[in-house]
Amino acid sequence: MNYLPRNLTFNDGVAFINNHSLLEVSSEHGTPLYVYDxxxxxxxxxxxxxxxxxxxxxxxxxxxxxxxxxxxxxxxxxxxxxxxxxxxxxxxxxxxxxxxxxxxxxxxxxxxxxxxxxxxxxxxxxxxxxxxxxxxxxxxxxxxxxxxxxxxxxxxxxxxxxxxxxxxxxxxxxxxxxxxxxxxxxxxxxxxxxxxxxxxxxxxxxxxxxxxxxxxxxxxxxxxxxxxxxxxxxxxxxxxxxxxxxxxxxxxxxxxxxxxxxxxxxxxxxxxxxxxxxxxxxxxxxNNAGLILYTAGAIKEDRGDKPFILVDGGMSDNPRPALYGSEHKLFNISPNKSKDEKVFAVSGRHCESGDLLVEDAQLPIDTNTGDILMSTSTGAYTFAMASNYNRVPKAKVVGISKSEVFDLVKRQSFEDTFAQDL
Ligand SMILES: Cc1ncc(COP(=O)(O)O)c(C=O)c1O
Known part of the structure; x- marks a missing residue:
């Protein structure tokens, strides 16, 4: 599928880029995380x-x-x-x-x-x-x-x-x-x-x-x-x-x-x-070489006509869905997930009802808190448009080559978000 990174492969549902496991990359570098093939x-x-x-x-x-x-x-x-x-x-x-x-x-x-x-x-x-x-x-x-x-x-x-x-x-x-x-x-x-x-x-x-x-x-x-x-x-x-x-x-x-x-x-x-x-x-x-990894937080079943998955990022790392209604395909890349899927609304963490990363995401029915979600075709106009809305620190960016996972931009600290305040 040509909207995905060319060197992305799956093994039992877990995603790899250039043979580096994205689950391991997410646990080492944290989420939200921008990843480039x-x-x-x-x-x-x-x-x-x-x-x-x-x-x-x-x-x-x-x-x-x-x-x-x-x-x-x-x-x-x-x-x-x-x-x-x-x-x-x-x-x-x-x-x-x-x-x-x-x-x-x-x-x-x-x-x-x-x-x-x-x-x-x-x-x-x-x-x-x-x-x-x-x-x-x-x-x-x-x-x-x-x-x-x-x-x-x-x-x-x-x-x-x-x-x-x-x-x-x-x-x-x-x-x-x-x-x-x-x-x-x-x-x-x-x-x-x-x-x-x-x-x-x-x-x-x-x-x-x-x-x-x-x-x-x-x-x-x-x-x-x-x-x-x-x-x-x-x-x-x-x-x-x-x-x-x-x-x-x-x-x-x-x-x-x-x-x-x-x-x-x-x-x-x-x-x-x-x-x-x-x-x-x-x-x-x-664009297609880039991904964003998120960690799923609570799954909220008591609001709306489908369950919400609340993730640890949102319009501050990818404002495109809120700005243009753009759609990005999401994958749950945690291991051993059900092959059966259902529709979830995936919501960002920001204080805007428009902070919906994906309105109708088809994800495994057993998607759960702690799972890693991968948002695709997110290499362009995402980090470049990132903000510190809600004083959320900007996420880290890594590249993955054949031989290594390397840092491109480091994650902001809490302190970085007020570094210019007087
Ligand atoms: C003058 C100019 N050049 C190049 C581009 C890049 O466009 P794209 O990312 O669609 O290739 C833009 C995007 O707005 C632009 O305004």
Whole structure:
């Protein structure tokens, strides 16, 4: 099942990743616990690289999940990172000592962040709006550099996706409208401190249909062809992220080579000189390689039309069910459980009635207090969105390779949750 970590196996109901028992991992490292199948992540990086080719600029979207060891792994594979904040860029810098292969995205970039990026020799900045241009110019001038920038345009062309993860379309706040983009392009082109380096779209997340990428790239190449006089060097076509990644069942994504071919054919429809492709995959690299382990607490039979299982985590470690109604398949990985199942509601520990991790979870009828529950397809937008709601410490993150279980992010202590209080 392709929504699960590739190296996940079961033995008498107990789950293993790369032959390490997740029951043992949970008792050694505690729960809630984020777990990544490290070999699966490596494989995903390789699959993208094989499908798109070595000369593509890979900018992994840190927003899906970032930690220093992941940045090192990406860097070892010649992948850079797409960042949207000072925190993300500082993480990259501390892991690999350079921001050269980093793309700085986002609707609001503080002057401090822009300066941090430029003064550390940052790669590309994606301009989200026309007001940003003069600020970028000022800071580039002060740093005495000519900063490569790409323009993020909004094509009013959405992906077939959940409204909350749609990032393209007339009523979406991201990017520059195509009719304003010409003016923005000229401003950048006439600037002494900015170097126009390409065009950028991100049409949304969970895009199943590669045709959408082709259409988006066709519009980008048409726009640049029309404004060719303003384009002075090899151009980057940044197709964004949003590659589909299944959450449950037998859903499958298209072969990545089909996405790659669609992107190329969209560009080449209207553009005949040299160019480079940039992509920003997040979820498709990390989501299915990740799991969250919880310990079941009380089983509450006296409320609602099905029993509640109360677990030791919830919306602070995975806000996605509360935020988007996302569904994650749950498994009880404790040994010797019944093959017969019934429906439970699995509730988080937070003081919100919306903190339901799974509304209708099919689990063994003898699921009991102390059992370990495994929530799947939880590698992306979970730890990255974690909070200290109710001053619950953020959970630990571990990776599992063939040879070892290793720490990626340590568990917060109670004291960490008030460390900034005065
Ligand atoms: C600009 C941009 N690039 C890349 C991504 C990553 O998308 P995904 O994780 O769906 O690949 C996002 C997600 O919102 C984004 O806004």
């Amino acid at each position: 490290w070999e699966h992540i490596k494989n995903n990086i390789l699959e993208f690289t094989n499908a798109f080719g070595d000369d593509v600029l890979y900018r992994y979207a840190a927003k899906a999940f970032i930690c220093r060891k992941l940045v090192e792994l990406l860097n070892d594979n010649n992948w850079g990172v797409d960042v949207v904040s000072g925190g993300e860029m500082a993480t990259v810098l501390s892991a690999v000592d350079t921001l050269e292969n980093t793309l700085f995205n986002g609707t609001y970039k503080t002057k401090e962040e822009i300066n941090f990026f430029m003064s550390n020799n940052g790669g590309h900045i994606s301009v989200d709006n026309i007001d940003e241009i003069s600020i970028l110019q000022d800071i580039a001038n002060k740093n005495k550099i000519k900063q490569p920038v790409i323009l993020r345009i909004n094509l009013d062309l959405g992906a077939e996706t959940h409204p909350m993860v749609l990032t393209s379309g007339y009523d979406q706040q991201f990017g520059i409208s195509i009719d304003v983009a010409e003016k923005a392009l000229k401003e950048v082109y006439n600037s002494d401190s900015l170097l126009f380096s390409g065009i950028h779209v991100h049409i949304g997340s969970q895009i199943k249909d590669p045709e959408r990428f082709r259409k988006a790239m066709e519009e980008c190449s048409l726009f640049l062809e029309k404004n060719k006089a303003s384009v002075e060097r090899e151009i980057v076509f940044d197709a964004g992220g949003g590659f589909f990644s299944p959450y449950e069942g037998d859903e499958d994504s298209e072969d990545l080579t089909i996405y790659a071919d669609s992107i190329r054919s969209g560009i080449e429809k209207n553009w005949s000189t040299d160019y480079k492709i940039m992509i920003e995959p997040g979820r498709a690299v990390i």
